[in-house]
Amino acid sequence: AQKITQTQPGMFVQEKEAVTLDCTYDTSDPSYGLFWYKQPSSGEMIFLIYQGSYDQQNATEGRYSLNFQKARKSANLVISASQLGDSAMYFCAMREGRSNRLAFGKGNQVVVIP
Amino acid sequence: SAVISQKPSRDICQRGTSLTIQCQVDSQVTMMFWYRQQPGQSLTLIATANQGSEATYESGFVIDKFPISRPNLTFSTLTVSNMSPEDSSIYLCSGQYYNEQFFGPGTRLTVL
Numbered sequence: 070a071q072k073i074t075q076t077q078p079g080m081f082v083q084e085k086e087a088v089t090l091d092c093t094y095d096t097s098d099p100s101y102g103l104f105w106y107k108q109p110s111s112g113e114m115i116f117l118i119y120q121g122s123y124d125q126q127n128a129t130e131g132r133y134s135l136n137f138q139k140a141r142k143s144a145n146l147v148i149s150a151s152q153l154g155d156s157a158m159y160f161c162a163m164r165e166g167r168s169n170r171l172a173f174g175k176g177n178q179v180v181v182i183p
Numbered sequence: 184s185a186v187i188s189q190k191p192s193r194d195i196c197q198r199g200t201s202l203t204i205q206c207q208v209d210s211q212v213t214m215m216f217w218y219r220q221q222p223g224q225s226l227t228l229i230a231t232a233n234q235g236s237e238a239t240y241e242s243g244f245v246i247d248k249f250p251i252s253r254p255n256l257t258f259s260t261l262t263v264s265n266m267s268p269e270d271s272s273i274y275l276c277s278g279q280y281y282n283e284q285f286f287g288p289g290t291r292l293t294v295l
Contacts, residue, residue, distance in 0.1 A: 102282055112273050114226070114286035121282060160225060164284070169214055170241070171277075171284060173225040 072096065073161050073174035082151045082181050089136070090146040090177045092161035100166030103144040105135065108176070109157040117159075120144060151181045185212050185280040189287035196266055196294050203262045204290045206276030210257055214279035217251060217261045218286075221272045229274075232259040266294045 074093045082088040094103065105117040120128045120135045128135045136145040148155055158178050162171040186209045196202050208215060215232040230238040230251055238251035253259040263270050271294045276287040 104284065106286070111288075112220075112291055113288045114275060114277075116283060116285050119283050162226075169216070169231055169279070170228045171216075171226070173227075175225050 072172040073163055075161055075174035075177050077177050079178035079180065082155075082179060084153060084181055084183050085150055087147060087149045088151055088155075088179060090148075090159050090161075090179070092144045092146065092174060094142050094144060094161075094163050096142075096163065096165050098165040102164045103135070103137070104162040104164070104171065105133070105144075105146045106160045106162065107155075107157045108160060114160070118146070148179075153181050153183065155179060156181045185209055185278050185283075185285045187212070187276060187278050187285055187287040189276050189290055191290055192288060193291040194293070196292065198267055198294060200266055201262055201264045202266065202292060203260050204274055204276070206259045206261070206287055208257050208259075208276075208278040212257070212278035212280050212285075215253060215259050216277040216279075216284075217249070217259070218275045218277055219272045220275065220289075226275065229261070232261075263292065266292075268294045270294050 101122045103120045107115040118128050118130045118133045120137050127137050132149045134147045158176045160176045161174040164171050188207045217229040218226045220226045228241050229244045230240045232251050232253040234253045250262045273289045275289045
């Protein structure tokens with residue numbers, strides 16, 4: 070069964086605007102962590118943000134914030150004030166408490182246009 | 184954040200040969216992992232690299248094809264053996280640092 074679902078098609082975003090990338094997850098483990106990564110065309114995987122299932126507040130890192138809705142099993146990434154350098158694939162991932170492995174979604178392609 | 188370096192960054196290899204990829208992490212990393220990303224796909228975990236013992240492989244990956252070593256806390260190697268064009272992928276080393284998980288820059292492998 071798919072653990073992480075990212076279903077949005079490729080997105081075009083105007084520079085300086087905000088963009089929300091959807092991610093839903095499936096787990097019965099009460100302890101888990103959610104991750105977002107950025108992968109530019111160079112291929113490196115850049116860690117953006119982490120949210121623990123017991124964290125009381127939504128995670129934020131600079132222009133990145135995670136809209137964590139636990140009851141809906143949703144962990145959407147919000148990028149504020151988009152920049153041309155934000156053009157990349159974005160992957161949502163989950164690590165369940167009993168496991169060391171990260172389960173990745175299929176990714177969202179974002180293209181920022183001037 | 185953890186610092187992870189990996190080499191080579193890319194290589195083009197002939198069918199039937201083997202390639203060893205090296206990964207160096209800083210001392211704050213606890214767990215080390217190897218992932219594969221086939222063209223246009225998401226990441227798949229190959230194995231967890233265990234210090235001083237055999238790696239723990241995921242379903243579909245075997246030691247004969249992907250031997251892994253981790254002789255100490257901060258260094259690991261992945262060998263892709265007897266390569267075929269289907270092994271053309273990005274191979275990424277990853278390290279866990281507290282709750283967070285970071286990736287090396289990846290090795291882009293093309294097998295002809």
